[in-house]
Amino acid sequence: MRILIVSDAWAPQVNGVVTSLQALVAELRGLGHQVKLLSPQDFRTRPCPTYPEIPLAWDLWRVGPAIRDFRPDCVHLATEGPLGWAARRWLGKRRLAFSSAIHTRFPEYLNTRWRWLPLSWGYAYLRWFHRPSQAVLVSTERLRAELAGWRLQGLVLWRKGVDTRLFHPPVSGLGSVQPVFLCVGRIAPEKNLEAFLALDLPGEKQVVGDGPQREALQARYPRVKFLGYRHGEALAEAYRQASVLVFPSRTDTYGLVMLEALACGTPVAAFPVPGPLDVLEQGVNGVMAEDLREACLGALELDRAGCAELAARQSWRASALEFLAQQPLLDGEPCAAGLAPAPER
Numbered sequence: 001m002r003i004l005i006v007s008d009a010w011a012p013q014v015n016g017v018v019t020s021l022q023a024l025v026a027e028l029r030g031l032g033h034q035v036k037l038l039s040p041q042d043f044r045t046r047p048c049p050t051y052p053e054i055p056l057a058w059d060l061w062r063v064g065p066a067i068r069d070f071r072p073d074c075v076h077l078a079t080e081g082p083l084g085w086a087a088r089r090w091l092g093k094r095r096l097a098f099s100s101a102i103h104t105r106f107p108e109y110l111n112t113r114w115r116w117l118p119l120s121w122g123y124a125y126l127r128w129f130h131r132p133s134q135a136v137l138v139s140t141e142r143l144r145a146e147l148a149g150w151r152l153q154g155l156v157l158w159r160k161g162v163d164t165r166l167f168h169p170p171v172s173g174l175g176s177v178q179p180v181f182l183c184v185g186r187i188a189p190e191k192n193l194e195a196f197l198a199l200d201l202p203g204e205k206q207v208v209g210d211g212p213q214r215e216a217l218q219a220r221y222p223r224v225k226f227l228g229y230r231h232g233e234a235l236a237e238a239y240r241q242a243s244v245l246v247f248p249s250r251t252d253t254y255g256l257v258m259l260e261a262l263a264c265g266t267p268v269a270a271f272p273v274p275g276p277l278d279v280l281e282q283g284v285n286g287v288m289a290e291d292l293r294e295a296c297l298g299a300l301e302l303d304r305a306g307c308a309e310l311a312a313r314q315s316w317r318a319s320a321l322e323f324l325a326q327q328p329l330l331d332g333e334p335c336a337a338g339l340a341p342a343p344e345r
Contacts, residue, residue: 001335002034003327004072006063008081009103010039013054014209014229015186016256017103020160021078027320036070038063038083050113051188051212057083064090074099074327074335076137080106080129092132097332100133101158102126102147108251109190123150130154134328139254140278156326161316162259166232169265169308170240179203181296182242182266184235184257185249187211187226195248195271197221199293208238239264244299247276248292255279258286263311265304269295285310 005025009017021037028035043062045055063086067075075091077084077100084100091098107122130136130152137158138144144155180203183196188211197205197217205224218226230238239245245261247270255275258268262279268286270276280286285307287298327335 001073002036002071003028004036004038004067004070004075005078006038006075006083006087007078008040008056008083009054009079010037010041014231016252016254017078019256020103023161023163023316024320024323027316028324030317031320031324036072038066038087040083042066043083053211056081057086060086063087067091072330074329076100076323076327077133078103080126084129088129088132096330097134097328098132098330099135099137099327100130101137102130102143102152103139103253105251105253113189123152126150127152134332135326137323137326140274142274142278143253146274158323158326159314159319160254160256160259161314161319162256162263162311163316164263164312167236167239167260167263167311169263169304179243179300180206180241181244181246181269182206182208182238182261183246183248184208184230184238184261187214187217189213190249190251192248192250193217195292196246197224199296201293201296203243206238206242208235235260236264239266242266244269244296246270246292246296249275259311259314262286262307265308267299267302267304267307269299271295281310 007021011018025035025037040055040057043057044059045057048054048056060082063083067090075098077087077098106126107119111117111119133154135156136154138147138155139158139160147155181201183193185191187193187209207224207226208230210229214226239261245266245268247255247258247268250271250273252275258279261268262285268280270286270288272288276288280288282288287295289295329335
């Protein structure tokens with residue numbers, strides 16, 4: 001099949017959405033499908049206000065011709081940004097079916113940055129964007145139930161995976177005798193990073209990632225090691241050398257970094273909120289508590305071998321097949337053919 005994915009999030013951005021889409025595209029191509037990703041790299045862009053690391057496409061009149069020229073069998077809108085809206089508008093005018101996904105808690109992110117903005121406005125925005133979608137993909141049953149409570153419809157499950165060839169336990173033991181508490185992700189307000197940085201913990205704190213808050217937080221917490229972005233084997237090694245991954249976010253829909261850390265045998269400390277509740281088994285591969293320090297110290301005691309077992313069962317190939325099963329063809333018919341490799345073209 002010819003599969004078009006439209007996303008406002010793509011490299012060089014570093015986040016869970018990009019990681020998921022990169023893995024999905026690789027698996028779909030491995031299954032024999034032709035995949036085109038329409039991203040900001042294909043357009044002229046301007047920096048996103050308050051978050052200049054994110055480029056926003058503005059010559060959106062080129063979206064329709066790009067869809068038409070590729071002649072897709074099905075279209076998936078991965079984000080609710082300018083490209084997603086432009087593709088939605090073009091498809092809607094022609095009464096063509098598409099799927100979409102909710103990767104982030106967009107209303108909560110807005111509310112974190114602008115407290116005066118009610119959550120109900122953000123969810124009204126999501127309902128408006130996703131209403132024409134024939135299948136709205138979400139990563140967990142808990143998130144599906146929560147979004148249904150905000151009156152979103154057409155919600156279906158698309159579970160995420162992990163690359164266990166890259167993320168795997170260390171061959172030998174940990175290199176450090178003192179505990180290393182690691183946080184991986186965007187350094188931005190919605191990630192609640194200060195809940196981790198302000199903790200009184202033994203050993204060392206490390207942060208992998210970057211974002212608009214890095215300069216301020218690095219100045220405020222000079223004893224914390226801010227390592228910047230890590231990719232591939234360097235990221236996997238950061239997980240392997242950590243004693244605990246600390247996940248302070250309260251707004252993530254899933255949190256792929258938790259699954260990556262677990263695959264490396266590293267337990268997770270988190271708040272008991274959606275995301276961690278969907279990924280972690282309390283007292284087995286993670287500790288969740290409203291007292292994040294208590295969770296961090298408790299996670300130190302967990303068996304690292306047991307942490308890797310759950311992640312090993314969640315492959316990106318299984319995730320890609322689940323994605324295909326939910327795709328409608330442009331005429332609205334179910335994409336049953338997506339369950340088998342496409343013929344050679």
